[in-house]
Amino acid sequence: KGHDHSVGNIVNYHGLECDACDRSFDRIGYSCLECDFTVHTKCAFVFNAQETLSEHPSHVGHGLQLITTGAPAHTNPHCHICGKNTKRLLYHCTTCNLNLDIDCMVDAMCSRSNLNMPWHYHPLLMLDVDYHLLCVVCGLPGGYGYCCPRCRLMVHEKCATIFDSPEIRHHFHAKHSLKLLTQGAPDYTDAICHVCGKHPGNFL
Ligand SMILES: [Zn+2]
Ligand SMILES: [Zn+2]
Ligand SMILES: [Zn+2]
Ligand SMILES: [Zn+2]
Ligand SMILES: [Zn+2]
Ligand SMILES: [Zn+2]
Ligand SMILES: [Zn+2]
Incomplete structure (x- = not known):
């Protein structure tokens, strides 16, 4: 195409x-x-x-x-x-x-955009990305949603609602609140999921 x-x-x-x-x-x-x-x-x-x-x-x-x-x-x-x-x-x-x-x-496209979301460090665009990008929240191929063209990252409009409550509690950490990150595991951690041992990528 x-x-x-x-x-x-x-x-x-x-x-x-x-x-x-x-x-x-x-x-x-x-x-x-x-x-x-x-x-x-x-x-x-x-x-x-x-x-x-x-x-x-x-x-x-x-x-x-x-x-x-x-x-x-x-x-x-x-x-x-x-x-x-x-x-x-x-x-x-x-x-x-x-x-x-x-x-x-x-870069020009991003710098004209004023769509800044607290969960991502670049300005975002609302785009229909077809099936080329996978939503980082649900893992399904694109459609309409928030898109960071620099990171080639996309989040469905409806999936982005999980960012409204970024502090969630997990039963393994019932006493601590967990924070949703989109920029990879912090350097001081071992970048592996504490529960299942998998590498979470940039989204955890
Ligand atoms: Zn050709
Ligand atoms: Zn150039
Ligand atoms: Zn010209
Ligand atoms: Zn999604
Ligand atoms: Zn980005
Ligand atoms: Zn490429
Ligand atoms: Zn896990």
């Missing part, structure tokens, strides 16, 4: 080289057999955010185009803002004939 060729799902246990970001540790994505275009499933949300992600403050009123085949010939492939080499997935300003990478577009 959003690409001219048909793409397939791939899983690479060594990590994927993604055309939208530098995080090669994520393993699940879409890949095109015809042109090597590869993108994390998590990063594919940009195709759902095209309306939100169509303007950059430095190019107001210019038509920015999402391109999946690399910088057009005769243009500078480096991002106009941060100078990094763009990959296959990028935004192209047809008016100025220059290119912007996904990270800079995402």
Whole structure:
């Protein structure tokens, strides 16, 4: 979707080289057999955010185009803002004939948002992310909800109600209140669930 060729799902246990970001540790994505275009499933949300992600403050009123085949010939492939080499997935300003990478577009999108939630340290957007992102609360694939495009994190609107009472009590810790964290286990803990011994990831 959003690409001219048909793409397939791939899983690479060594990590994927993604055309939208530098995080090669994520393993699940879409890949095109015809042109090597590869993108994390998590990063594919940009195709759902095209309306939100169509303007950059430095190019107001210019038509920015999402391109999946690399910088057009005769243009500078480096991002106009941060100078990094763009990959296959990028935004192209047809008016100025220059290119912007996904990270800079995402940053601009976040900095315009005033949706700050006490449970996350980045401003959030209300987006329909389709099935590309999993809700960190219920684990089901996307739909409409709060989305942090930087962290590729999403929480359904209805699931976010658990944040209204972040101090919950667990019978193993009946005398202590527990706090819900979204930024991973604190450094001073062993990052393992005290009850079942599993690694909880960033959400505990
Ligand atoms: Zn990616
Ligand atoms: Zn292709
Ligand atoms: Zn950039
Ligand atoms: Zn422009
Ligand atoms: Zn949910
Ligand atoms: Zn975030
Ligand atoms: Zn557990």
